[in-house]
Amino acid sequence: MSDTPVRDTATGGLEAVSVGTDALVGMATLGKTAAALALVLVIIFAASALLKRLQLHRQPAGGRLRVISAAAVGPRERVVIVQVEERWLVLGVGGGQVNKLHELEAPPQEAAASSGAGFEAGDSFATRFAKALRHNAGLKERGKS
Known part of the structure; x- marks a missing residue:
């Protein structure tokens, strides 16, 4: 058992x-x-x-259209400046509509690039940040007199 x-x-x-x-x-x-x-x-x-x-x-396809600036003027309304070739269009965007408000000649590229701290179109954020720091500190850019 x-x-x-x-x-x-x-x-x-x-x-x-x-x-x-x-x-x-x-x-x-x-x-x-x-x-x-x-x-x-x-x-x-x-x-x-x-x-x-x-x-x-x-770069966007074709490179002819570029948003220069945009500002909100309401909850869903914006004023946008768009560059098309050598013209700036001031557009009102909102409510499913786009209205042309004004048309301007685009300023020359040299004047836009030389203003401020010397930003150029192809600069990265790091380059722009370094240039802004040097500009605000009163230092000149390296390699330039």
Whole structure:
């Protein structure tokens, strides 16, 4: 009679170990799946950040239309100055409409580039920031007299 309870105990122990092993395998699979999902999300965010950075440095198609300035005059209304070739158009935008308010000759590029702290059209933010700091500190630009 002593042999029967030992077998039941041994069988019960093996079942407990196999159930625990199944739970560990399930947790390991869940962990691997979560890690793979996290990796895919990191790749998506990195790719979108890279694309945004590359979009900033690209010129618009054709390069003939450029927004010079915009100002809000109401919750959904704006006045926008747009350069089309050598003309500036002052446009009123709002309520699903665009109205031409005025038309001006575009100022020469040299005058616009030489005003302020000496910003140029192709300058990056870091370059403009450094020029503004030097301008505000009263220092001259390096390499220029």
